[in-house]
Amino acid sequence: MKKTFLIFIAIIFVLSSCKKTLDLSITDAEKKIVINGILYPDSIVRVNISRSLGVLEEDSTEFQFLNKATAKLYENDNYIETLVFDSLGFYHSTIIPDLTKKYKLEVESEGIEKAIGRVEFIKSVPFTITDVESFVIDSTITVSRTSDWNEEFEPYDTTFQYANVNCKLSFEDPLETNFYVIQVYSYCFNMGYFESYENGEFVLSGFYLNNDSKMQKIYANYSIENNNTLIENYTFYGVDYDILQDDLFNGQTLSLNLDIDFTTFDLQPVYIKMYSVPKNYIDYSKSENKYWQANGNPFAQPVNVFSNIENGFGIFTAFGLHEQVITLN
């Protein structure tokens, strides 16, 4: 018994020596203001303002979003207005920025040093859509319940469409270095399905609708066929987007064949947006993508997400935007 006890003590001693909590001397790192905002043509300025947390500080949404900050907007270094708080750290302007002017946002909050964001619009690049071909397949399903199992529900039949659109997107690339992001979406009910387990296999047993009273923006799957384009694909929270770099077509006309697949109700139109994106947003986007790739990988080198905020964190920038709509028949 004595021997067993000694062995037990020895094991406890060995195991307990493997892990301990360290006192961290960097907990008091100075907190910074975080400004996140992207400006679009013909839209008011809307930014989110929060503050950074210490590495050991507890997550606290209310504490993190700065709802009592002062955000002063300057146009070509002339003060024009203080942004108005709306909710969850968001502040907005009353004016729509002039695309030809430079803007500066100074944000102050009690106990934290002032942070500054500067922004300059880049030109929108118009594009045309031609050679549109499409086909639509109707499908009827029985919606048997909502996403809430317990909710009483009267099953009903509904029809939705699988749609495919092929088209050509063309634009003239300006001479300077440019980056583009293409977004394709339509509107659809958010539909899910559920399965049951029968005879050792999962079988489809019904459909349900989330938020069945309104349709939502659903990003379409699309592919680009063009060998003459540098495209980098990024994924963030499940949404894919492509960044086109003009290294191989700088100053030329580029035509891209888009092959778009999506699901819709009542033949909603397809919206195609092409953002002209500044280099600072590309740096931010790439670095954040890298950040999440490396996150949790003990062998990967850590990544600092790019920021263009003076004395703070975040990204404050402006996109050019051109949009086209394809209506399905």
Add this chain to the structure above:
Amino acid sequence: MKKTLFIALAIFIGFTAFSQKYTISGYVEDAETGERLIGANVFDANMLKNATSTNVYGYYSLTVPKTDMILTGSFVGYSSLQNEFKLNKDTVINIKLEPSTKIGTVVVSGKRNNVESPQMSTIDVPLKTIKNMPVLLGEVDIMKTIQLLPGVQSGTEGTSGIYVRGGGPDQNLILLDGVPVYNVNHLFGFFSVFNADAVSNVTLIKGGFPARYGGRLSSVIDIRMKEGNMQKFSGNVSIGLISSKFMLEGPIVKGKTSFAVSARRTYLDALVAPGMALYSKFNENGLENFMAGYYFYDMNAKINHKFSDKSRLYLSVYGGNDKAYTNIKEEGENSSFQTKFNLNWGNVITALRWNYVLSPKLFMNTTATYSRFNFATKMEYSDTWYDGDKKYEDEFKMGYSSGIYDVGTKIDFDYNPNPSNKIRFGAGGTFHTFRPGVTAMSMSGDYDNIDTTYGSSDLYAREYAIYLEDEIRLGSRIKVNVGGNLSFFNVRDTTYFSPEPRISARLLITKNWSVKAAYSEMQQNLHFLTSSTIGLPTDLWLPATDILAPQHSTQYAAGTVIRITPKIDLTIEGFYKEMTNLIEYKEGESMFASMEDGESAGEVWEQKVEQGDGLAYGGEVLLKKDIGKLNGWIGYTLSWTNRTFENIAFGETFPYRYDRRHDISIVMMYKFNDRIDVGATWVYGTGNAVTLAQQRYVSNNGVNNYIQYYNEDWGNELQTVEYYGKRNNYRLPAYHRLDLGINFTKQRKRGVGTWSFSVYNAYNHQNPFFVQFERNWRKDNKRELIQYSIFPIIPSVSYSFKF
């Protein structure tokens, strides 16, 4: 600067090459075994300036005017031998030194007279000390002993990686009988591949590199294997907690041909096998056969044959392998499945050398070498089931291999025209084959039938080097080693050409005090792609390419050596080393990230790394006593090591991970009598630099995501990203550890038996292995920084028998 040095070299050689009269030459050998002694001193006791030392083959040559000579040979651990005669013709004398058995009672000289030698930053690693030191799990480890010397940092706790004067683990030219060894790790770096029983000599050079060495930036570790006893059979058997080993040596033809062979194997796999069997028998998952294990082995063999006093042939072979495996088999009523997984990695190294004395003044060595490091992993899965009489079978196999394969030749000459010049020159060529990673996959059955191979194709490179150096005595006080190494590296139609001047000089202030200075440039045409802090076999050796330039270093060193007493040397050195074209993974990149992406690491490795610069500087102190009842050393290093990469940490200079401000090691051995000796090692080092987050904040995408999925009832989690600031911005707690050991030796009828007891980390200090932020659910899910340690106090015992 380079041109000036080459001209100076030519002038020195021209002035000093023609004034000799008679040459006395030969080998210095162990009288009992015939083993040739490397670095033994040979001098004329009547005229001390007529002195030399043996080369790595035990050969010496001394050309002096006609004289009455007292030729003296000395070597640490041996009684000095004097031979008085009149030198009036070319003479060959092989000096046979008797090992001294009464420590401290016979006249012995230091193995390398560090006061006298012009070479600086060089340490002969005392093998006898290594074998008596307390060690982890009873495994004597040469690399871990080298870690205890000043200027050398250890890496992650317990591992064998070494970091010399701010360099990386790849920047050490580790030579086993003159052949580069690419992977020195067993068990992910916790043990090195060198079996101390098979080794006769280890020399570490950290700076002031002689021109004969090239190809790495930071150090040379020259390891020589035992040649084999020419006179009688002898050996050693040792049993430890995790491995057993033996060494046997003896004559094949007495006085002509001898061999030495040694082998080691771990038996962790055998020890855990019964437990595995029990688990398989009693577990509830129906696994009928579950086996997993790990082992490593290595073996060294060497044969040498003496054709004549002038001609000798050596064949040395090293082979070592690590293997980890699992095998799971499950049998059902109508089905069965089996999965197998194997990891295999290891080196094979071969050297065939021929020594020939062309004339008493000119010694030649020709070497043909082969070195291979290979890593392979294999996974197999098979699933069989029956539907009535019909049999269905799915099979999936995948294998991945990477490695480096070298074939090389070289020729070296030692020319000793007079006591004032010791000239070495030679040339060599190596053909490298790099395999950055190839995957073979086959599937059959229910899957699509696939049988394919993909990955990077092999890369080939040719590397050539020529060198010339001269150790020149200028008067009685100044000695200079000056030379140059010229290397050519050709890969993918790109050729890199690198002239590398080297010079080191010594000024003798008094008989026991000298000051030294050295300048050396080194080029490294190989890169090492590693994303871990331990020695993973997935680390890749890859060549400099047209995209990634070779690494280059320039090192300045200055120092002094004082012989405080005949037994104690004090060495103080300072160094300043600039390194260019170092590689680091880009932010966010790693080998494993690429595998997750379904890529072979080798395919895109050039795009995954950044090149930048490094700077290291500091000072080292070594107080060393090699002989006597009490021996050992105290080493201290004060150093700074930084890196600057344009695209890492916004181009700001950041500390290297192993930037260690203070590094102290105290190694002491005391021999009470022939039966009992004790040893103690204490090490202290400033904590490693690691990158830890300083703050967290919500990014633009984080805000969008929060809003998109926000629910009034449940809210939503606000995803934050961490801000790190500079790379390696945080210091782990300091590392320190005490190891103790005691050896009981007893003369037996047929040999000497030794029980060795040691305690690693005697005061159980929790040294950091790694740290990470975690949430503690016991404390309201608060975030904490947690340190993990892997080696608590570890006692061990081993028994060895020498016959």
